[in-house]
Structures are given as C-alpha cells and as structure tokens.
Amino acid sequence: MLRRAAAPALLALLVIAAPASAGLLAPEAGGGSRNAEDTRTLYWLIFALGVVVFVGVEAILIWCLVRFRARKGAVAAQIHGNTRLEIGWTVGAAVILVFLTIVTFVMLPGIKDPAASDIDENGNPVAGTPAAFAATDQPPPPRGASMNIKVDGQQYLWRYKYPGRQDVFSYVNMYVPVGMTVTLDISADDVAHSWWIPELGGKQDALPGYINKSWFKITEPGIYRGQCAELCGRNHANMYAAIIAMPFDRWQAWYDRQARAIQAAKDAAAQQRRELEQAEGEAAAEGGGAAGGAGQNPSP
C-alpha cells in the first residue's frame, strides 16, 4: 500500500531534485567524467530505496505513537511475538540488500574501470564506441591512448609528475587535455593524504609506501577544484588541488612551455652550482676562512 503510493511520488521527487541538487542531496558530478556520473546514479538508486525505508519506518513509528497513546480504560494487547512476521521482515531486509548488491556490481565497472580515451597521444580523435569491462583491479583503459600522471601528496601540496621523456611536473594545479583518459598513480611522501576532486569522482587515499589508482576523463574544458580529504596536519584545510582541463593543442603548448621552464631552471641551478664550486675551490686554494663558513652552511 505504502510502497505503491511512495513510488510515483519518489520518482517525481527524483526528477525535480536531480538537476537542481548539486551537493544538496547528492554527490557532485560534472565535467563529463563517467566515474562521477555513475557514482551519482548509484547514489540516487540507494537514495530512492533509503527514502522508501525511511518513510515506511518513521510513518509506522509515528502512527503507533498517535494511535496507541494511553487513553483511560485502554488495555494493552499482551503479545509476545509472531514468528511468521519476524521471519518475514528478516527476509524482507535481506532482499533489499541483495538488490543493492546486484545494483552495485552492475554499476561498478563504469566507476572503477577507466573509459576509453576520445583522443590519441597526438590529440587526434579516436573512432569507435567506448567499451567497458569488469575486472577486480583497475585495468588499463581499453584502447591505446591514456595519460598517466603520478600524484604525490606532501604537507601541504600536491605534486604532479607528467609522462613523457622530458621532466615535467607541477604543484597544486594539474593541467590535462580534454577528452583524454587520465589515469592517476597516487602516493604520498610524508603522512597520509587523500586525493579528491568531487566533480571527477571519488577519493583515493595517498599513503606513503603504497600506490593507489584512480582515473577521470573530462569532456568539458574548465577548472575542477578539490582539496585533501585525510587529516594531514595543521594546514590540512589549505591543501588544495585544481584540475585545469583545456583543448589538446593548448595543453601541448603548456606542456612544452613547462618543460622549457623546468629545463631552464635546472640549467640555471647547475650554472650556479658550478660557480659556487669554483668560488669555493679558489677560496680553498687561497686558504681563506670564508669558504669554510660556506662549506659548513650549505644554502637551505
């Protein structure tokens, strides 16, 4: 009875609520990453079931309290139990959970397994429909192209190491091409952190000594923000991350610029080191005291 009435009402509620409720009733999604969207769909299914259970239990509770409140002359029924009823609700509860289990395992591959990339390593569109398959651990993306970025948590910064022959890295802001499947290898240098960009799916802990996996594929250019989700010290609240998604050619230009800048910084550092060593050598040859001081106190 109750369920028959609840189902259409619920459906109506979901239709109204789903678009208008970013964050109010359901987890965030956006940017077109399938894992976040599937997580949100799975969440809504559980939500629907949860609302039915909630309304059912609370309605019975309130109804009992109103209907059976003590009145003069009322006599309480001395009932000790009812085996059939008790078996009934035990089985009923179990059936709901079996349903949830099935739904979860149906939805899991879409959340866990990386989607096929829309573009290849050179930014050209890839033809064909994306395929998804189930596996016990995160498999490589189904077709060819993907970009693997190493995410490293440090008090209180995220460091990203990009693939490629050149040494390219960045802090806090991660730059990625739109349409590319990005897989993440998540770890930490010091204490435990947790990687989380709400619009791009769930969080994965960054633990020193372990590598955790995650992925996303952004289809809309934009900035996606998040912050560290595991207590990592006093400035845990200030450990931000942002994913900046841009078209492939603009990303390629950023990558080259970053590579050049890092190379230039390295060259400058090497030059400085050489000069320092030279100066030290000369000072040592002269037997001066200043060089000894420099030797004892390397620049911090």
Next chain:
Amino acid sequence: MASLDFASRTLPRPQIERRAVAPDERGWTSWITTTDHKKIGILYLWTVAVFFVLGGVEALLIRLQLGAPDNTLLSPEKYNQLFTMHGTTMIFLVTVPVWAGFANYLLPLMIGARDVAFPRLNAWSYWMFLFGGLALYASLFFTPPEAGWFSYVPLSTAEYSPSGGQDAWIFMVHLTGLSSMLGAVNFIATIHNMRAPGMGWGRLPLFVWTILVYSYLIVLAISSLAATVTMLLLDRHFGTNFFDPNEGGSALLWQHLFWFFGHPEVYILILPAFGVFSEVLPVFARKPIFGYKAIAAATAGIAFLGLLVWAHHMFATPSATVVLAFFMLSSFVIAVPTGVKIFNWLATLWRGTIEFRVPLLFCVGGIATFVIGGITGIFLAVFPVDWQLTDTYFVVAHMHYVAFGGTAFAMMAATYYWFPKMTGRMLSETMGKVAFWLTLIGFHVTFLVQHSAGLSGMPRRVYEYSDGSGWHLYNLISTIGAFILALGVIVSIVNIVRSLKVGVKAGPDPWKANTLEWYMPSPPPAHNFDAIPRVRSVEPMKDIRRQVEQMSGSPQRFEAGRPMVKA
C-alpha cells in the same frame, strides 16, 4: 546413624538475612574506599557527566570556529587539538564508560545478585578509568594531542607529532582500556554465575543481554587496541618501525589494527543503548517486548558480524576490489539484525497503551534518529559511493546520527528512567520534556545539513573554508543547532541537580516496571536484597505485583491513562 533420606528433605537455599542494621557509610571517604557496585556506578556516571560536558564544550568551540568562513577564532593547531579531544573524550570517556556506569548500578539488581563477582576489581576498574581521563586532560596544560581520535600514522609518529600529547593519548587508551577489560571480565563472571534462582538465559533482562555481549566485544576489541597503541608507543620512543614505510613498516597496518578495534567499538557503545530501548519501551507501552528471543539473538549476531566489517572505514585505501567487496557485503549483512531490532521495537509499541513519559520520549526520539543513521550507513557501505562520501561531513553526520541518536539519546532515557531508583526521587517531567524537544530539534538542526555540506565537497577536520566554497549556510545552520542542543543538555543537567533535592519521592517502583531492580526500596540498601526472589518469567516484577494483589487484595496493576506518580 542419621537418616540419609535426602529426597524427603527440602534443603533450604542459603540466604543471608539481615539481623542487625549497620548504618550506611557516609562522607567522601565512603566514596573513595567503596566496593559497592551502586556507589561505583554513580561514580562512573558523574565522571562521565563531567567528560560529556567537557566534550560538549569542545564541540561548541569547533562549531563556533566553523560558523563563519575564513574564521580566525581558533588557530589550526588549537582546532586540531579540539576535535581530537572531542572525539577521544566522547568515545573513550563518555559513550563506553557510561554503560559501565549503568551496568555497574543495575546489573546485579536486575539479575538478583548482591554485588558483582569481583567488587574490589570493580573499584579498580573505575579508578583506572578516572586516571585514564585525567592523563588525557592533563595534556591540556602542555600540548594536547592533535592527530584525531584514530591517530593515523605517520601523522601520529614522533616525526610528525613530537609533542607529549600523543603519548598522553596512548596512556589514556591503555588506562581506560584496562578499566574496560577488567570491568568486562567482571560483568561476564557476574552474569554467568550470579543470576537469581530461576533466571535462565531466556529470562535474562535484555539490557543484561546487551551488557554481556558488550563485555565480550570489549575483551576481544580493546585487547587488540592495547597492543596496537603499544606498537605506536614503541615506534615513537623505542626505535621500532612497525608503521614506518621507509624502514619496511606499513602505514596501512595501523588502519587495519585500529579499525579492528574501532568498528566493534561502535557496537560496544550502541548495543547497551539498544538494551535500554528494549527495557524502556515495554514499560511505557504496558506490553511485553515483542520477540524477546529475536532481539537477544540479534544482539549476538550484530556483535559477531561487527568483528568482520572493520575495513569499511578504509574503502579509499589502496586495497584490492575483492577486499572492498567482502567488507561491503559483511556491512550489508549487519543491517539485517539491526533492522530486526527496529521492527521488534515498532511491534512492541503496536497495540500498546503508550504513556508519554520522558524516558519513552528519549527512546522513541533515539530510534527515529538512529534509523536515519542506519540508512546513511547503507550509502557508506556501498564502496564506490563511499569513495565520494568518506572523510567528508556526510560521515560526520552519519556517525553522530548513530552515536548521538542511538547512544546519547539512550543515555538520557536511561538517566530519566533509572534516576528514581538511584536517588529515590523523580526527575521533573516538565523540564524533561523541554530538554527532550530542545535536544531532538537541536540535534537535527546541527547534523542534518552536514550531509549536504559533505555531499558538496566539504572534507571533515578542516579548520576553515573559503567564502566561495558555498558551505557557509550549511555550517551556520549547524552552529545554531549545536547551541540549541547544548541548551537541551543544560536543561537536563539542571533538572538532575535540582531533583536531587526537590524531586518527588519515587518509592520502590514508580513506573510499575518489569525487572528486579524495582523490587527494592529506592535507593536500594548496600546489600541489595534481604531475600532474593525466585524468577518465573522475563518480567519478574509483573509476577510479584500480581502475587501481592492476590494476597492483599489491593490493586497493584497499572491503569492506562492514570498518572503513574504525582509529578
């Protein structure tokens, strides 16, 4: 030779009868030297009340800091210390020992015993608990711990938390752990050996059932925690490397060991709350509990399954999918016995004559609130969804719905229900009802919006958030709610203190209740029972009232709609 015809002789059961009355000991020395389970129970409860207030003040400071974006009321250091102290206090110094307190007072009375099995060990348990709490709170004068109540490594190692506060936390766990384990052994021995004649396992009050299961869980889980924090102590000061990944240790190991204690801990603090619901509801519905055996079996079932779900706190850690799936399914299964209990309570109310007294209100409010926490627990058990929800304010909301909705509401219900027995005086009904509504409304205003804060991306344990985050309104509402809730608790505390002096005299059995503690005068004498009654059903007081009625002709039964006691 004397006759050996035993069959024709009735051997009287040895009973101690009171021939001369020694006056009860009074004064403060009687409290610090006592081995009386009732006095120890009251010591526990007052100590818990003090820690509950301290933990509450810490929570209010946290809420004040989060009431406005970019707030500078508290430094990040102070903020981390506050939530660490709040969580640690509420778990180790309030919600677990509060049941040791109630069980101490009630368990021997309920099963018809004159004390617990080991009274002096019992006193030691209390003092270990007090000194554990003092060890933690002494750190306020130096540097309190700041790595959270579950003290994840590497943050809690000497390298990242060099202060002595972390060590104070470890010693607190050792001392209160010792207290809990000794207390548990005592309860187990008492329940197994000292029940009144006729009280078989099928006639044990349901609160005692939950204390029995609580005690077994404490022995299993807290002994494991004691070893775990010892490993941390060794890592911090004695050069071992259990948890240091740079030296072949594992940071994940701490999480497994901690939560192997941590999840049974949840049931340690909630099962006796369920026991309170199961005792109070039948009394105020004037109906037997529905499905006694199912509730007792569900208690044991929850405890067993509760030992198999710990890694659902760790779904975001680097773990294989098959592990995640196992812990998801085991967490699902535990929802079944929990649901069974809730349905049984509903069926107990069904066709009763429900008296809206304060203990019943707190029970019903607690069940209504706990149901929400149970449902959000299902969201968190589905590991792909948990990846979005874990470590956010959604989890903060969930755990307060179960721990406050379940345990704290039951704590209040138990206080209003058993206060007359402990003191001989009733608590004020009017103040109790005001307190109940403030507590209920304040609680939901505080915690319901926290689900939304978490869903929109607010991680837990952040000392500040920016104006652009969109979290301000949620947090402001939550802060206002926290103060309403605090007001509710204050009204209850005032009620307790006031009623000690001016409360209406309760008499031995003001609620016309079902269990043996209501057989004695209130408060009961030091030796509890002059003669221990024989137990014939799960509701011995009902039998005794019927017997008195038959023998004296004066009506003893409860009549619906009549006030139970003049309030």
